[in-house]
Amino acid sequence: MKKSILRVCASAFAVAAASAFAVPALAQDAPVADEADTGDLNQIVVTASGKDKTQLNTSISVTSVAAETIENFKPSSEAEIFRMIPGIQVAGTAGPAGNSNIAVRGLPVATGGSPFVQIQEDGLPTVLFGDIQFGNNDYWTHFDASVANVEGVRGGSASTYASQAPGAVINYISHYGKKDGGYIQLNKGINYDENKVDLRYGGHITDSLYFHVGGYFKVGRGPLHSGYNVSDSYQIKANITKEFDDGKGYFRMLFKRADTQEPNYTGGVATATLSGGKVSNIRPLANYDGRRQSNISIFNRDMTVVGYDGTVSKQPLDGITTKATSIQNQFHYEFDDAITVDNNARWTDMSGAFANAFLNVAKASGVIGSTVNGGTVAEIRYANGPKAGQLYTGAYVNNNANFQTNIRDIGSFANDLALSGKFDMAGGKLTARAGLFYMNQKIAMDWHVNPALGEISGNNPARLDLYTAAGAKLTVDGISGYNNNWGDCCARSYDYSYSDTAPYAALDLDTDHFGIDASVRFDNVKASGTGINNTLMSDTNGDGIYDTTASGPVFNTPVTTTNAVTGGTVVVNIPTIGLGGTQEVFDYSRHYTSWSIGGLYKVSPNTSLFVRASRGGRFNGDRQTFSQKFKTDGSLAPAGVSPSVDFVNQYEAGIKTRGDLAGGRFSAELTLLKGNFKQSTFELSATKCGGAAGGCIIDAKYKSYGAEFYGTYQNGGLSLVANATFSKATRAASGSNTYSRSPNIPDFIYTVSANYDFGDLASFGVNASGQTNTLGDDGYVYPGSTTFGAVLRVRPIENLELGVQAYNLFNKYDLRGAGNVADAAAGVIGSGVTIGRTFTASVRYSF
Template sequence: MKKSVLRSCVSAASLAVMTVYAMPALAQDAAATEEAVDSLDEIVVTASGRDKTQLNSSVSVTSINSQLIEDFKPSSESELYRMIPGIQVAGTAGPGGNSNIAVRGLPVATGGSPFVQIQEDGLPTVLFGDIQFGNNDYWTRFDASVANIEGVRGGSAATYASQAPGAVLNYISHTGEKEGGYIQLNKGVGYAETKVDFRYGGSINDTLTYHVGGFYKSGRGPLRADYNVSDSVQVKANVTKTFDDGKGYIRFLFKYADTQEPNYTGAPALATLSGNKVTSLKPFPGFDGRKGSNYSTLNQSFLIVNREGDLERVKMSGITTNAKSIQNQFHYEFSDAVSVDNNLRWTEMSGGFTAPFFSATRTSSLIGSTLNGQTVASVRYANGPKAGQAYTGTFYNSNTNVRTNIRDIGSFANDLALTGKYDTGAGLLTARAGWFYMNQKIEMDWHTNKAFSEVSGDNPAMLDLFNAAGARLTAEGIGGFNNNWGSCCARDYELSYTDNAAYVGLDLDNDNFVIDGSVRFEMLKAAGWTIAGSNTEFNTPVTYNGVVTQIPTITADGAREVLNYGRNYTAWTAGALWKVNGDTSVFVRASRGGRFNADRQTVSGKFNADGSLNQSGVIPSVDFVNQYELGLKNRGGLLGGRYTIELTLLKGNFKRSDYEPTKTAQCPNGGCVIDTKYKSSGAEFYGTYRNGGFSLTANATYTKAKRAAAASTVYTRADGIPDLSYTVAANYDVNDMATLGLSATGQTSAIDGAGIEYPGKAVFNGVVRVRPIENLELGMQVYNLFNTFDFRGAGGITDLSTSPIVLGGAPALGRTYTASIRYSF
């Protein structure tokens, strides 16, 4: 075993061992302990037949409750997913989202989460997890209305959900069965951020329950931007009517969200490079990514040339979302043998992605270069206290100011299922048949400006470039409109995707075993159009400080690409489970799921003039994922307490073909098709332990992920995937008066697209909650207790000529304190 893997294993194991041996002998009633911990008795409701406990389900499934999430205090939605085994994500993209979410060693080839579906109450928020500039982690926020998040990996995720061959992550709402709620005020300590969480639910009468919850958040964030980068509100409510005969219910769910949250776009760092390994990683002088960011009041707004061809000033607002949805759930049991379920949601949704991307580049490379057809002779501050002075920094930020206007990403979805149960004498046979429909709109326009700014984590200024005659070549640090990534990305499109899926499943269950299988028939259609820019630039005059500068501009004026095609394909899964005894089960499973390649196929030359797929576009229009699993689930007593263990051995493979608009190691000039194939093997683990007031939860994912070019048989290590990632959380309740908690999330090393290996580390978090009087709780949470500088394997080398070298990436937040006060009622 590699030393880095061993060190991380020891780190995780040490936390678990220390907390176990630190337990005082305060074991309480064993029956109460067992009831509190045994999640294996919970019914699986996500991507399943909905009538099996976790112990007796032949799939890998984990449920994490809201209290565990609050104790862990994740810094972003994606870091929350690190609590679920099998999900591999850096978690450093920030609260706005835009994370690359991998699963079980199946990497993300170009961006987003192509094989992972995020659901709210059983329906996807967006049909595709890797919509360009619309990843699925934009549209869902954990809040007080959520009771638990259930994660199903592999297996039935491929057949009971669409576009989710890797995993389904389902946010399940409180529905008011238990009377009560709370209001909680959270304040940043040492930084300006305020958040209010609230929820309340209960009964209106014997057959009617309700629940409402949500949050409000505002502030400059833990990276201490000089203006409010967070300004968000979300409210979710539901009401449930149980039928008088007790055979079912009808539920209406409502959601309103208007959010603005930052996307952390990276920071520079210093390090030593030995061969292809990065060591001695430390913050860059003047820009410590643990506590500083590229968001600046000096770039708080900027000009774009909009889709009408006019100059427009837009706010640097990070990732914004606006969503309104109405959902209806219906369940009715016609008899003990036959039942029907229907789940329907209409969503009106839009948003935007507006961020200052970061990439440190040597300033000396600017002098003598050509911009706007002229030679750059000098660089000066464009604004701020040094406006007009020469810029003498060794590095500047050469990356884009990007604005994507997500005009419409709304949808309509419906999932209808009929279930029948029959006693065959050899066991209970359950048949389930259903039809899923979803229409997904994707309408956007992209604006990627060529931009120049100072490298600083404290209100960086914009930079203007000048020729030898003193003529300014830029305006407010902008050197081009919509042209930073070339003509491909001055893009405007209106797309619509319709997914019809018929599915059927059979399940035979007796006292000794379960055998099940299911098939899903996907029928997808794509319609709409895309227009990219042409290769012809024109100049847009911009007046800044009384001077008119001609700025090169590209607009979406190229050839119209029409989409009018469909693809049908089949997904399947089969599994068997042996009930060893009442506390142990063993299962095996094989599955083949598909993922439709949606808007990432556009602007790639894969369509005929009539909108049909040409020969190069048919095969990559669907990516298939094959997975094989062998699992063990067990529970029992240990040292006077109770434990649960879930262990799954894994193997999988898939192929990908995507158009990549940006510059990467695989696409050095930007705007190319990347054809790759991947395979992985490994294991995932999830365990819990409770003894009196002490509780411990741990998960780990170990994978060997490899990649190869589509036509090659030579596999190399896949980038972005650590061999081992893990999360451990321990809590101790001192009677009803206080709770002490410690958690850690970490990983071993990972490589970037160029094969450079970055070290893996663990970030520790702590929580203290005190209840001085009934219904009142005071809390203090600390994220990154030891202020660890951790890139989590996401980076790229900027400059090899210095010692130490300069590189860039997205570090985890530094030590961050949050105080809270909660009143329960």
């Protein structure tokens, strides 16, 4: 487990306490997030809004999911939490580290990440762009005991109250300690190796000063039974709030320290029936069951990295690692009954790494006879493991890369300042708001991508080496080169800086029977930085012949280096290469405008109708680099050649209602929606580039329509929560008006949770998460499915709770999206499957 946690926490509390007491004693009832959402539409919306209206009385599509509801599902990733928010479309099978493709309202992910979705913590984004290459926004946020609820705003005001988020804003809102108490909970995998401690505590120091601290510690091999600890993480979050003595406001300091190592599951292999463009009857391959196995292996725990300064090292393939330290402060003050000022600021020091073995299923027969490092492949042999040196006779191989991205710096500074005034008008109140958002985002990374070969197995797959008919070895430890996979696109080192300055304004007229609001945002994004794109090839067979497109000297130099996993020394015979390749400088800016307008009709105190139209823009950040879009002076090519801003148009109408039903209380939200947008971005994957290595520009336009639903029901001990998203998403090539179904987006996705609380004795719940079929990039339609879970909690004595949770209770082989066909004749496909049946035991003591 990581060191010096107590020292970090003590320092945070010292800084927070000192800052709080330094504020003049002035007071207001600070927003409280310590009570679970009742589902009665009474909660004040604090995300991408004016922060002064309830869910019922705002004309935006917003859902708040309470922490208890999330815990009942026991999500296996952050993305599975997002599936509980209507409008969000994501598979959730990438694992606890993140790296999910997050779509929203039929707005697809053309490349990767979440280009139209922003993830926030306490009202500020964790990263400016949701689709940073190998730095997606779900790397940096981890749901834990410190979170009170997760609030999602789709469309509408997400375009004008946030930058780079025309699709949705998902906000993790902390407990603040307004309600005294907390708990410590021990979690233990029953049929898998994972141990986790969740804890939180908050309370009052004085009547106007209160605090909260929470987080988790986690270690284990995980539910896919890796051969070593793939999880080794902790996160501590703390905050302290000072309410001003005159009841006019508050000052809050928040602190976070995270040090995480978690696995990223890159898929598996399965067998299926293929007929008429449809995939059905999906089941595990004989030696690979993706429900309980993965490509993670004790025989592939590290990779040789050739640095751009000629240095050589062994780096661990330990999934996605993050280190983050942030200090945030929130200030709210009401100068009089009309004027209010809010400021939310955060400084973040953040870095990490993406180090993974990708998986792609290919026929072994396709490798035999190919040319590698100047030789013709005649044999495939085990490079390591118990069969080292023996002939490999498997029908399929993994021919994808080992990838290591060193995220040197992805830190940021963000500040959101807002001023609002409320004025009485005949029959209502007019609120005027003006704000200024600023964020500086650093993106500094080094990419190292080695072509690799391994066996297809879910049980610690070994590396494979290639030989000629004469017995000449063409690879070393399964590696055929260094930094040269996927053509010349992906051996990179860069240091970028982006700043977004965005003034915004809003007018809101609220009367007894209706409301009208309009808002506008002006984003000014400046980009600067330098990078180098370099392809390097090593002399893996020792014949003194190198293939390289890099400039600079090449030497065949034996290098002694340290194995980062074992600590031992290794000698690697590879070239030392001077810095060369394609160098890129950019220095440019873009200005664009987003707007939103909505109307609300209050049918009754329990029912409201709303309509909204919006146009939101998002800047295409680091995914434009090394795409031949930039001129030598650093400016971006004309917009007709390479658009740098994608605009999303959305139209929605909905109803929100609550009331009595069969002796209980219900709430329901239904939104009908329609949208369209164009996107231009650069794609690295040869799969999406028609097989071409080196990447390609994707230009397309999209249309979608559909509906979102979120409902709750409470009757005594019974509680029900359900959400569903229906969408028809289509796309057309740029310049074409022929639309066809968008890939990787199911028409229907849903979650349902039902729980019954027997009071002080026990509680029991069941849940389901499912979707309909999905079109893959390969043109095949993959079936949908549903997985079920259950939770039982028993309270034998006061304050003590014993629990058992089941995930994927019936062990369903749920692909939850598209795969790729590896061998149509044999029905072999690549797949990303939901984790199989797991049981987790917990012991919680509340105080």
